Amino acid sequence: MLRQSSEEVMILAELEATPAKTDALPPRRPRVVILGAGFGGLNAALxxxxxxxxxxxxxxxNYHLFQPLLYQVATAGLSPAQIAMPIRRVLASQKNATVLMEKVEGVDTAARTVLTGSRRIPYDYLIIATGARHAYFGHDAWEANAPGLKTIGDATEIRARILTAFEKAEVTDDPALREKLLTFVVVGGGPTGVELAGAIIELARKAIVRDFRNIDSSTARVVLVEADERLLTAFPEKLLQSAKSQLEKLGVEVKLGAAVTECDDNGVALADGQRVASACVLWAAGVMASRAAKWLDVAADRAGRVVVDEHLHVPGREGLYVIGDTASVKGKDDSPVPGVALAAKQMGRYVADLIKARLAGRTAEPFRYADYGNLATIGRKAAVADLGPIQLRGFLAWLLWSFAHLWFLVGFRNRTGVFLDWAWAYATFDRSARLITERRDR
Amino acid sequence: MLRQSSEEVMILAELEATPAKTDALPPRRPRVVILGAGFGGLNAALxxxxxxxxxxxxxxxNYHLFQPLLYQVATAGLSPAQIAMPIRRVLASQKNATVLMEKVEGVDTAARTVLTGSRRIPYDYLIIATGARHAYFGHDAWEANAPGLKTIGDATEIRARILTAFEKAEVTDDPALREKLLTFVVVGGGPTGVELAGAIIELARKAIVRDFRNIDSSTARVVLVEADERLLTAFPEKLLQSAKSQLEKLGVEVKLGAAVTECDDNGVALADGQRVASACVLWAAGVMASRAAKWLDVAADRAGRVVVDEHLHVPGREGLYVIGDTASVKGKDDSPVPGVALAAKQMGRYVADLIKARLAGRTAEPFRYADYGNLATIGRKAAVADLGPIQLRGFLAWLLWSFAHLWFLVGFRNRTGVFLDWAWAYATFDRSARLITERRDR
Structure with a gap:
């Protein structure tokens, strides 16, 4: 198997005959416009x-978000600023980069121009890296009762809902209401759902267990609901079993083959007719790509992702690339490249190198995803890791997950802050960011 | 002058003849209800x-807020969780204390009951410590254009407005709009106004100065507007002059004797007819006590504070005490006790000791405010300190301010976190929390 050892060397320095190299360049420097400063867009710029x-x-x-740790903001372990960096600070010393905080309204591919609320931005190369949102499979009304987790706003909203449920349970004298308030439902058994479920049960059983007088927070139920018969479908069967039993050991109730048929302010109804009364339902059941396919009026797959060619190029649109969660890309054996941070990062670096190669009159080899493995954390000392030949579970997998995430967290300072918070939390089971905040709350 | 050396010894252990001490106690333990967990209420509980x-x-x-550092959240220096602690965590090990997150709707003093949205809470002793809000002197409509700074929601809103002004200035091509966006007006020359003005000019000239391409953030104007002829009126004349010149040295324009007559989305108009065009006006010009006087239907002073007697007791209302920013209390020489954290803390401890004395059948000496001095920070290495005989300015005052605030910050953990952030910010001029966040932003 010819897997490349690092994404840094993924370029293709094959020289070609370039008869009119300088003539081919416009008199000004080529303009590269990058939409979105997630892992894909930021790495393209860098x-x-x-x-x-x-x-x-x-x-x-105005910030780049380290999304893999967002669930820790939602469960009061980290503060937003610990996993977010101002985009302009990351690019402050990169003199060829300008950052504009603007909402994209569309793309005029004929005129090679991006349209924002206030201006038209011309481009020679356009890299679209606008990510994905959670999806409700046609049940958008469920969002009000079951928020998803993609932005810092989502995370602080979820944090407020979880903590408020405990606060209200402490106040009420109604046993049925108390039970409902102490039942948390997480819909979706992918990595985000598993992380959320594990973090909530640990919050209830460890971090806040001594803080209440009228309730015992350790009696809280956390129910993880998954329509499929398996959790974490990207992992091999053996690790799936381990993930399920690690979750159950923490105290999470795992319901497999349980599709949600209704979601309202009383909780959820499942396909088998069961109802789970809950005041706090969280949605981690699916994603839908950003609007890029609509801007471009091009083919999208079922998840709304733009179908690109092997160079991450949109067929028929000169100079236009789509990367990260917004792109539908085939990896080896024609399996799709997963929507993970490392894949987005590799695509960003790949397109940067491709543009450099084109400017130098060279061609580029097709994008190849360097798959280093798959990690999912479940809780304190609980995780699964699939490294191809090596499979880890429990403490070792958790250690690997922790170090991998610290390593990739952008910026020295955030890294130390998060490390200190993790070390503290590990030693004390504490959660540092237990604030129920609202915009302009009074 | 007989000033007490510490608030801890402020009780009055004078024993009295208590003929029927145990008979006087009700069969159950007396119920103490405390409204508000700021410095006053939390210290009463402790x-x-x-x-x-x-x-x-x-x-x-659900949190106790270290309000003296709130301006640092508003100017992106600290994260909310670094200056806020869950109330129930502070009281977790105090078994005689229950915390309820509820909004108070009123007090029935005849029935000795507090009314909340969901229940009636009976009390034998009631301590009202519900603080104060900023006030607009009859111009409540100004609030939308000139937010004040009292809550974490206020602080993240102000942070978003300041940072968004720079972001929009980077985007626009209109010179007049750009100038308006790069003009910040702070109304009110008390400690909060001075802190905000100093922190904004330092943000513009140091923390973000290398981050923009189309604007020079160091050209931003910060205008501090005060209706009085002096800043920081609680300080002696010599320090006032120093505070003004320290601010001006940082780059702040100080306009004294300049009452605001209009405040809209174009900026402010001043009494002399001058207009200052600004997209970001901040309000630090006055406070109004919480609704306690209305709940109790008792006399209030001009700032809405409940007039209490020398024992912080509300005349004619058995067992009812008002403390902190909600109380109008006379200090030595009949001068009012200032609305500062240390005064609220002392009042909280005083009422706790008074209740203990009453339960033991003793009487209590009147409350006496132990005034340790007055500190105001202006910026990096800039502050004024009035310690009675000793007056400091500049670096020494700033050091004293920093250590005093670290010392009083509740909880070991927050203290180290804030200390690390300050040390880092001091070394690098960096601001760690530059996020423009919104509730559930998309």
């Missing part, structure tokens, strides 16, 4: 650091 | 730790 181009990064938010 | 009472702390939020 990969073009020394390239003779003018880069404009457009994002509706 | 002061009753070993008392034979049942304490109920009621707060509409």
């Amino acid at each position: 990969g073009l650091r020394n390239a003779p181009v003018d880069i404009t990064v457009v994002d509706r938010r | 002061g009753l730790r070993n008392a034979p009472v049942d304490i109920t702390v009621v707060d509409r939020r």
Whole structure:
């Protein structure tokens, strides 16, 4: 198997005959516009650091978010600023990059122009990396009762709902209401659902267990509901079993083959007719790509992702690339490249290198996803890791997960802050960010 | 001058003849209800730790806020969780205390009952410590254009407005709009106004100065507007002059004797007819006590504070005490006790000790405010300190301010976190929490 050892060397320095290289360049520096500063977009910008181009990064938010740890904000373990970095700070010293905080309204591919609320931004190369949102499979009304987890706003909202449920349970004298308040339902058995369920049960049984007088927070139920017959379907069978038993050992009730048929402010109804009364339902059951396919009016797959060719290029649209969770890309054996941070990062670096190669008159080899394995954390000392030949579970997998995430967390400072918080939390079971905050709360 | 050396010894252990001491106690433990878990309420609860009472702390939020550092959240220096602690965590090991997160709707003093949204809470002793809000002197409509700073929600809103102004200035091509976006107006020359103005100019000139391409953030104007002829009126004249010149040295424009006559989305108009165009006006010009006087239907002073007697007792209302920013209390020479954290803390401890004394059949000496001095910070290495005979300014005052605030910050963990952030910010001029977040932003 010819897997490349690092995404850094993934370029393709094959020289070609370039008869009119300088003539082919426009008189000004080529303009590269990047939409979205997640793992894909930010790494595309960083990969073009020394390239003779003018880069404009457009994002509706002012920060890059380390999404793999977002569930820890939602469960009061970390503060938002610990997993988010201002985009312009990351790119402050990169003089060829300009950051604009703007909402993209569309793309005029004929005029090679991005449309925002206030301006038209011309491009020679456009990299779309606008990510994905959670999806409700046609039940958008469920969102009000079952928020998903993609943004910092989502995370602080979920944190407020979880903590408020315990607060209200402490106040009420109604046993039925108390039981409902102390039942948490997580819909979706992928990595995010598993992480959330594990973190909530640990919160209830460890972090806050001594804080209440009228309730015993350790009696809280956390119910993980998955329509499929298996959790974490990306993992091999043996690790799936382990993940399920690790979750159950923590105290999570795992319901497999249980599709949600209704979701309202009383909780959820399942396909088998069962109802689970809950005041706090969280949604981790699916994602839908951003609107890019609509902007471009091109083919999308079932999850709304733009179908790109082997160079991450949109067929028929000169200079237009789509990467990360917004792109539908085939990996080896034609299996789809997963929507994970590392894949987005590799795609961002790949497109940066491809543009550099094109500017130098070279061609690029097709994108190849370097799959280093698959990690999912479940709780304290609980995780599964699939490294191809090596499979880990429990403490070792958790250690690996922790170090891998610290390593990839952007920026030295955030890394130390998160490390200190983790070390503290590990020693004390404490949660540092237990705030129920609201915008302009009074 | 007979000033007491510590608030801890402020009780009055004068024994009296108590003929029927045990008979006077009701068969159950006396119920102490505390409304508000700011510095006053929390210290009242902590002061009753070993008392034979049942304490109920009621707060509409789940956290105690270290308000003296709130301006640092508003200017992206600290994260909310670094200056806020869950109330129930502070009181977790205090078995005689129950915390209820509820909004108080009123007090029935005849029935000795507090009314909340969901229940009636009977009390034998009631301590009202519900603090104060900013006030607009009859211009409540100004609040939308000029938010004040009292809650974490206020702080993250102000942070978003400041950072968004720079982001929009980077995007626009309109010079007049850009100038308006790069002009920040702070209304009110008290400690909060001075802190905000200093922190914003430092943000513009240091923390973010290398991050933009189309604007020079160091050209931002920060205008501090005060209706009085002096800043920081609680300080002696010599320090006032120093505070003004320290602010001006940082780059703040100080306008004294400049009452605001209009405040809209174009900025502010001043009494002399001048207009200052600004997209970000912040309000630090006055406070109004919480609704306690209305709940009790008793006399209030001009700032809405309940007039209490020398024992912080509400005349004619048995067992009812009002403390902190909600109380109008006379200090030595009949001067009012200032609305500062240390005064609230002392009042909380005083009432706790008074209740313990009453339960033991003793009487209590009148409350006496131990005034340790007055500190105001202006910026990096800039502050003023009035310690009575000793007056400091500049670096020494700033050091004293920093250590005093670290010392008083509740909880070991928050202290180290804040200390690390300050050390880092001092070394690098960095701001760690530069996030423009919204509730459930998309």
